[in-house]
Amino acid sequence: MKVLISVDMEGISGVVHPAETNPDRYDYERGRALMTAEANAVIAGVLDAEPDAVVWVADAHGPFRNIDPEKLDRRARLVRGKPRPQGMLGALDDHTDAALFIGYHARAGGGPAVLAHTMSGDILDVRVNGRSMGEIGLNAAMAGHLGVPVVMLSGDDTACAELGELVPSAVTVAVKQALGQAAAIALHPGEARERLRRAAAEAITGRARVTPLSIAGPIDVEVDLYSPITVDLATLVPGVSRAAGGRTVTFTAADFAGAYRLVLLLVQLATIKPA
Template sequence: MRIYFSVDLEGICGVVDVEHTRRDGREHDRARKWMVQEVNAAVEGALKAGAEKIVVNDSHGTMRNLLPEELHPEAELIIGSPKPMSMLEGLSKDFDGTFFIGYHARSGAFGVLSHTYSGRVVADLKVNGRSVGEPGLNGLVSNFYGVPVALISGDQFAVGEALDLFPGVVGVITKEAIGRYVAKCPSPEKAKKMIEEGASKAVNLLRSGEIKPIQVPSPIEIQLKFLNPGMADLAQILPGSERIDPLTLRYVAKNMLEAYKAIRAMIYLGYSSIK
């Protein structure tokens, strides 16, 4: 059993503020420790249930958050950026399941530090008419590879998005969001225990076939709504994109992988217009 981990920071137990998530935040180094500890709990749970290979992709900001010297010795780490596949770098059809650790809710939704890829660019992302965040978008790409999402941890809104889209996924709620920068958190010890147990359960459900990949539709229609029209002005140079209103570009991709690349290209283009 081979498990792919995509690890973000906003959904880690105890993380509620940009002081935790920004590189220069005063509490960032503490949050990085909580992050690697939750990853290690999930690795331990997966190994106990019989996983043989674990690849961990650091998927937050600089993508150099997880402390290699503190990572579980049985895990391999993808560290650094830029990566062509970003939060999904290293994922392939050779994995049996995907774990999303420390995930957060989508842009515009309730949830701690909610955003979709770039909080400075994306107002809303629709895939085939449905608003999705990183749990939904990344999960659809994973399923496109035939790799089901088996575990997600984060606040109740991040977990809820995955539960809506991916039947059978094990959800571990590491904190109850009360506001954008406020949450009620269990102790980190309790959160790690829940994650370890959830990881074991997820591997067992993968093995028994109770978690299976979903059929991802094609073609895929994307609607990416930006925070201001200047971003769409620049992002519409992406061939095939269509401006449907001042803030929104539409793009029809032949499959989910092309959709993911187009979304990220449009986000980078939009970002480059910021003055």
């Protein structure tokens, strides 16, 4: 069987501040080490349950170059770097049997939640058929489009609740309790890793009980953008329109894969600043 572990950083135990998640900040190396260690715990749990599984780990934070390749469990394959077709779900395909989201965070506006946002600080909200979705929902629906169930998520308690509303039968592990955007009560990293390993084994063993999150097309999407410049750029994309109010763009995609790719493009357009 093939298993994809998508690993973000904001939901890792002990991580609460941007200084721990930004490669240019002083405490990043600690955050990177904690992220790599939690990935290893989950790899071990997956292989406890299915020793012959092929495990892919997608580095899914920021530049997608955070997990230390030399310290990652050598039994896994690491997907790193960007841009790539599936974004945070690099290497996901319809041959994947299960996906696990590790170190994930809640959507923008979903607080109290640690380091909550949606894709970037330039995206204020994404609504799919009228429902607000962050990275958890968007990635779970993209996996579901390919028939892949999301069987486990770890992060703070708010992130766990977010997946619970979408995929009630998935296993969740709250490695910290959110007190705010940059504060939490966290498990000791060693305790978090032990729980993650047990939970990963449980999730893989019970994967047949989890139904993939499937959203049938056509898909109506609204994206609230921080910068008016990004709105201007977005309207240059065929099919994208400016909504009333000047900060929201809308489009309709034939299926969720098309919607997902266009949201990823909008995230990249938001990085372009006026000359």
